[in-house]
Amino acid sequence: xxxxxxxxxxxxxxxxxxxxxxxxxxxxxxxxxxxxxxxxxxxxxxxxxxxxxxxxxxxxxxxxxxxxxxxxxxxxxxxxxxxxxxxxxxxxxxxxxxxxxxxxxxxxxxxxxxxxxxxxxxxxxxxxxxxxxxxxxxxxxxxxxxxxxxxxxxxxxxxxxxxxxxxxxxxxxxxxxxxxxxxxxxxxxxxxxxxxxxxxxxxxxxxxxxxxxxxxxxxxxxxxxxxxxxxxxxxxxxxxxxxxxxxxxxxxxxxxxxxxxxxxxxxxxxxxxxxxxxxxxxxxxxxxxxxxxxxxxxxxxxxxxxxxxxxxxxxxxxxxxxxxxxxxxxxxxxxxxxxxxxxxxxxxxxxxxxxxxxxxxxxxxxxxxxxxxxxxxxxxxxxxxxxxxxxxxxxxxxxxxxxxxxxxxxxxxxxxxxxxxxxxxxxxxxxxxxxxxxxxxxxxxxxxxxxxxxxxxxxxxxxxxxxxxxxxxxxxxxxxxxxxxxxxxxxxxxxxxxxxxxxxxxxxxxxxxxxxxxxxxxxxxxxxxxxxxxxxxxxxxxxxxxxxxxxxxxxxxxxxxxxxxxxxxxxxxxxxxxxxxxxxxxxxxxxxxxxxxxxxxxxxxxxxxxxxxxxxxxxxxxxxxxxxxxxxxxxxxxxxxxxxxxxxxxxxxxxxxxxxxxxx
Ligand SMILES: Nc1nc2c(ncn2[C@@H]2O[C@@H]3COP(=O)(O)O[C@H]4[C@@H](O)[C@H](n5cnc6c(=O)[nH]c(N)nc65)O[C@@H]4COP(=O)(O)O[C@H]3[C@H]2O)c(=O)[nH]1
Numbered sequence: 001x002x003x004x005x006x007x008x009x010x011x012x013x014x015x016x017x018x019x020x021x022x023x024x025x026x027x028x029x030x031x032x033x034x035x036x037x038x039x040x041x042x043x044x045x046x047x048x049x050x051x052x053x054x055x056x057x058x059x060x061x062x063x064x065x066x067x068x069x070x071x072x073x074x075x076x077x078x079x080x081x082x083x084x085x086x087x088x089x090x091x092x093x094x095x096x097x098x099x100x101x102x103x104x105x106x107x108x109x110x111x112x113x114x115x116x117x118x119x120x121x122x123x124x125x126x127x128x129x130x131x132x133x134x135x136x137x138x139x140x141x142x143x144x145x146x147x148x149x150x151x152x153x154x155x156x157x158x159x160x161x162x163x164x165x166x167x168x169x170x171x172x173x174x175x176x177x178x179x180x181x182x183x184x185x186x187x188x189x190x191x192x193x194x195x196x197x198x199x200x201x202x203x204x205x206x207x208x209x210x211x212x213x214x215x216x217x218x219x220x221x222x223x224x225x226x227x228x229x230x231x232x233x234x235x236x237x238x239x240x241x242x243x244x245x246x247x248x249x250x251x252x253x254x255x256x257x258x259x260x261x262x263x264x265x266x267x268x269x270x271x272x273x274x275x276x277x278x279x280x281x282x283x284x285x286x287x288x289x290x291x292x293x294x295x296x297x298x299x300x301x302x303x304x305x306x307x308x309x310x311x312x313x314x315x316x317x318x319x320x321x322x323x324x325x326x327x328x329x330x331x332x333x334x335x336x337x338x339x340x341x342x343x344x345x346x347x348x349x350x351x352x353x354x355x356x357x358x359x360x361x362x363x364x365x366x367x368x369x370x371x372x373x374x375x376x377x378x379x380x381x382x383x384x385x386x387x388x389x390x391x392x393x394x395x396x397x398x399x400x401x402x403x404x405x406x407x408x409x410x411x412x413x414x415x416x417x418x419x420x421x422x423x424x425x426x427x428x429x430x431x432x433x434x435x436x437x438x439x440x441x442x443x444x445x446x447x448x449x450x451x452x453x454x455x456x457x458x459x460x461x462x463x464x465x466x467x468x469x470x471x472x473x474x475x476x477x478x479x480x481x482x483x484x485x486x487x488x489x490x491x492x493x494x495x496x497x498x499x500x501x502x503x504x505x506x507x508x509x510x511x512x513x514x515x516x517x518x519x520x521x522x523x524x525x526x527x528x529x530x531x532x533x534x535x536x537x538x539x540x541x542x543x544x545x546x547x548x549x550x551x552x553x554x555x556x557x558x559x560x561x562x563x564x565x566x567x568x569x570x571x572x573x574x575x576x577x578x579x580x581x582x583x584x585x586x587x588x589x590x591x592x593x594x595x596x597x598x599x600x601x602x603x604x605x606x607x608x609x610x611x612x613x614x615x616x617x618x619x620x621x622x623x624x625x626x627x628x629x630x631x632x633x634x635x636x637x638x639x640x641x642x643x644x645x646x647x648x649x650x651x652x653x654x655x656x657x658x659x660x661x662x663x664x
Contacts, residue, residue: 230296285329285335308325545570612631
C-alpha cells in the first residue's frame with residue numbers, strides 16, 4: 001500500500017541513464033547535422049554560422065549538463081526518501097508482528113460480525129475454552145455462556161457496543177469440560193462505511209486465578225476458619241435479611257444461641273486439638289439437623305447461632321416448632337463423641353428468641369438469645385430456654401454484680417468468715433472458711449449469689465487464691481499459740497481452680513509464703529470435680545497429700561455419683577450434706593442414705609462431718625449413728641475472724657452453755 005507514495009530506485013537510475021544517453025545521442029546527432037549543414041554553406045558564411053552553432057551547442061550542452069545535474073540530485077533525494085520510508089515500513093511491520101505476538105500470547109481474541117457470529121479466534125481462545133477453531137467459528141458466544149450472569153448483563157453489553165461504544169467488564173464463561181473461567185473483556189466495535197459497527201473485536205484476559213483469590217479472601221472474611229461455618233459478620237447479614245423478609249413473608253423466625261456445656265474445661269483438660277475436633281464434629285451435627293433454609297453460624301468459642309427461618313405463622317406454633325427443632329439439635333449434640341482415643345458425652349444449652357417484625361433489631365435479638373442462654377445455664381445446663389423480658393432485668397443485675405466483683409479484691413471488700421466444726425464435746429476442732437463480700441451498696445453478699453458468677457467468668461481463680469492465702473495466714477497466726485495451733489481450716493476449692501495445671505504449685509507456694517503447716521489445711525472439694533478427668537484430679541490430690549494437706553468431700557450424695565471413685569480418692573473426711581441432715585426425721589430414704597454414707601465411710605476409714613446441724617435431735621441421732629464431727633447453726637453461724645479469735649482467745653470449747661445444757 002505504500003508503493004503509491006514512493007518510486008523504486010532502479011526505475012530512477014534507468015530514467016537518468018536514458019536521459020544521458022538521449023542527450024549525448026541528440027548532441028551527436030546535432031553535431032553531425034551541423035557539420036553537413038556547414039559543409040553545404042558558402043565558405044565565407046561558414047565561420048559566422050559555425051560560431052552561432054558553437055554558441056547553440058554550448059547552450060544545449062549547458063542545458064543538458066544542468067538537466068543531468070538536477071536529475072541526479074532529484075534521483076538521490078527520491079532514493080533517500082524511499083530508503084527512509086522502507087526502513088519505517090519494516091519497523092512498523094516488525095512492531096505490528098510483535099504486538100500481534102504479544103496479544104496472542106496474553107490475550108484471548110475473537111472477532112465477530114455485526115450479529116455476534118464468531119469469524120476469527122486466536123489460539124489462546126481455543127486453549128482456554130478449549131474448543132477447536134472449527135467448533136467456534138460460525139457460533140455465537142452463547143457456546144461459552146456459563147449462566148452465571150443475569151440476562152440483563154448481556155443486554156447491557158449489546159446495548160453499549162451496538163451504539164459503537166467500547167464495553168469492558170468481567171465475564172464468567174463455561175469451558176467445554178463444564179468448568180468455569182473468568183475473563184476481563186474489552187469489546188471494540190469496528191465501524192463500517194455506513195457509520196455502524198460491522199465487526200466486533202473482543203480482547204480478553206484470563207483472570208480466573210485472581211477471581212479465585214478474591215473469592216477465597218471473601219470466603220475467609222465471612223467464614224470461620226476451623227468449621228467453615230458463616231462467621232459473626234455473615235450471620236448478622238443473614239439475620240438482617242431474615243428479619244427484612246418478614247415484610248414479604250409474615251410469620252415467625254427464631255434465633256437460637258447454643259453453647260457446649262463445660263467446653264472450657266474440656267479444652268483445658270484434654271487440649272485444644274481435642275477441643276477443635278469437638279467443635280468440628282458439633283458443626284456437622286448441627287448442619288445435618290437443620291433445614292436447608294436455616295443458617296448455622298459460629299459465633300466464637302463454643303457458641304453457635306442458628307437462624308431458623310419460618311418457624312410458624314402464629315406464636316403458639318412458632319414456640320412449639322422451635323422447641324421441637326431445638327430438642328432435635330440438643331439430642332444430636334448429646335450423642336457420644338469419638339475424640340481421638342476417647343469417647344466423650346457433651347451436652348449443650350440453648351437460648352432462643354423469636355422474631356416477626358421487620359423492624360426487629362438483630363443485635364438486640366442476639367442479646368436476648370444470650371440472656372436466655374445464660375438462664376438455661378443457670379438452671380442447670382443441657383436445656384433450651386426462651387427469652388423472657390423478666391430475665392433481662394436479672395441479667396443486667398448480674399452483669400453489674402460481676403463488674404463490681406472484679407474490683408472487690410482490689411478494694412478489700414472480701415472477708416473470710418469461719419464456721420466452727422466441733423466434736424461430740426463441742427470442742428472446736430476445725431473451722432470452715434466461708435467467703436463474704438461486703439458490697440459498698442448492697443451490704444453483705446452471700447457466696448451463693450456471687451461464687452457461681454465468679455466460677456462462670458473465671459474470677460474464682462484469683463478469688464480462690466486470695467481465700468487460700470488469707471486462710472493460711474490465719475493458720476500461721478494460730479500456730480504461734482499452743483491453744484490454737486491444732487486447729488484446722490477447711491477451704492472450699494472450686495473445680496475451676498483444681499483444673500489449673502499449676503494448682504499444686506500454687507498451694508505449695510502459699511503454704512511456703514505464709515509459713516502455715518500443710519497438715520492444718522483441709523481442702524474441701526465437691527463431687528462435681530469428678531465429672532472430668534478424674535485421673536489428673538487424683539494425681540494433684542496425691543501430690544498435695546504427700547505434703548500433708550488433707551481433703552474432704554463436700555455435698556456428698558447430692559450430685560454425680562462418685563461411689564466408684566470414692567475408693568481411689570485420697571480423702572480424709574466425708575461431709576454429709578445439709579439436705580440429708582434436714583430430713584433425717586422426715587424422709588425414710590434420706591435416713592437410708594445417711595446410714596449408707598456412714599457405713600461407707602467406716603469401711604473406707606474416712607471420718608464423717610455432718611453439715612447443717614440445727615437441732616439437738618439431729619446431733620444426737622448423727623452421733624448415735626457413728627458421726628464424729630458436726631457443723632451447723634446449732635453450734636455457731638459462720639463468724640467474723642475477730643469474733644472467732646475472741647472466742648478462741650482462752651479456749652477451743654464453744655461458749656454456748658445454753659446450747660450444751662439444752663442438749664444434755
Ligand atoms: N441453713 C443453714 N446453713 C448452714 C448451716 N450450717 C452451715 N450453713 C451454711 O452452709 C454452707 C456450707 O458451706 P458449703 O457447703 O461449703 O457451701 C458453700 C461453698 O460451696 C461456697 N463457698 C463459700 N465460700 C467459698 C470459698 O471461699 N470458695 C469457694 N469455692 N466456694 C465457697 O458457698 C456455699 C455457701 O456458703 P455459705 O452461704 O457461707 O453457707 C455455708 C454455711 O453458712 C445450718 O445449720 N443451717
